[in-house]
Amino acid sequence: MGAEAVAVACDVSDRDALAAVLDGIPAEHALTGIVHTAGVVDDGVFASMTPExxxxxFAPKADAALHLHELTASLDLAMFTSYSSVAATYGSPGQANYAAxxxxxxxxxxxRRARGLAGQSLGxxxxxxASDISGHLSATDLARIGGALSDEQGMALFDAALASAPAHVLPVRLHLSELKRRGDVPALLRGLVRVPKRRATAAALDRSSLAGRLAGLSAAEQERQLTALVLGEVAGVLGHVSGRPSRRAVRSRSWASIR
Incomplete structure (x- = not known):
């Protein structure tokens, strides 16, 4: 199509190295747009995070984006698009540093938009x-995340996002009908998916529901059931394998303070 591509390598988290690459762009082919896609992962729950x-x-993702912003602030760019992740919006178990x-x-x-500059983040x-970021995911991880985008769907969403106005767009594949069928809609999506409220009577109580499982149990057994449920939910959010407390925690009964 008459275009010529040039690949130049540098550490985008190194501000001076990145500045040298930008300075090397010839005036007759001035920089008019940026698509920032760099990123690495080092997954772990929040408690396992270290400065390192x-x-x-942060270096290739956040630091590089800030360097690009500062080094091109005086240019009249038509595009400044960053590849973000829906993890920053929904939260993602086990990706504390990546989400941040x-x-x-x-x-x-x-x-950038507030300053009158081009800027858009695609979550x-x-x-x-499979990529260096997603190639390590297990079958359980993939099932939890849900539907994946094909290359064709991803590029179509990229084009659609560039044609839209919002500074922050989420190109994500959602199974809304499945969420509605299960009645298990995350709070963030309840404005998109309306689930009819169901009224339950004592005579028609669904034994598979939480209320149904607790019905007829003693107060002590209800407490044990609810404690196990809360621990399981917390473990899922934090990315732990099990919600069972450690032996030390059981001995001290400190875990019971979550009630």
């Missing part, structure tokens, strides 16, 4: 093609 683990994930780094990109897009969902 946070810094390693992507939240920086989302905030930067709004900051991507999972792509079907």
């Amino acid at each position: 683990r946070v810094g390693a994930v 780094a992507n939240a920086v990109l989302d905030a930067l897009a709004h900051h 991507w969902g999972l792509w079907g093609r």
Whole structure:
């Protein structure tokens, strides 16, 4: 099509190295747009984070985006698009540093728009093609995340996002009908998916529901059931395998304070 592509390598988290690449762009082909896609992962729950683990994930994602913003602030760019992640919006168990780094990109897009500059952050969902970021995911992880995007769907959503106005867009594949069928709709999506309220009577109580499972139990057994439920939910959010407390916690009964 008459276009010529040039690949130039540098560490985008190194501000001086990135500045040298930008300075090397010839005036006759002036920079008019940026698509920032760099990123690495070092998954772990919040309690396992260290400055080194946070810094390693922030460097190519957040630091590089801020360098690009500062180094091109005087240019009249038509595009400044960053690849963020839906993890920054929904939260993602076991990705404490990655979610935070992507939240920086989302905030930067709004900051640039407020200054009258081009800026958009795309909070991507999972792509079907395996990458260095997604290749380590297990079958359980993929089932929890939900539907993946094909290359064709991803590029179509990229084009649609660029044609839209919002500074922050979520190109994500959602199974809304399945969420509605299960009645298990995350709070963030309840404005999109309306689930009819169901009224239950004592005579028609669904034995598979929480209220149904608790009916007829003693107060002590109800407490044990509810404690196990809360611990399981907390474990899922934090990315732990099990919600069972440690032996030390059981002995001290400190875990019971969550009631």
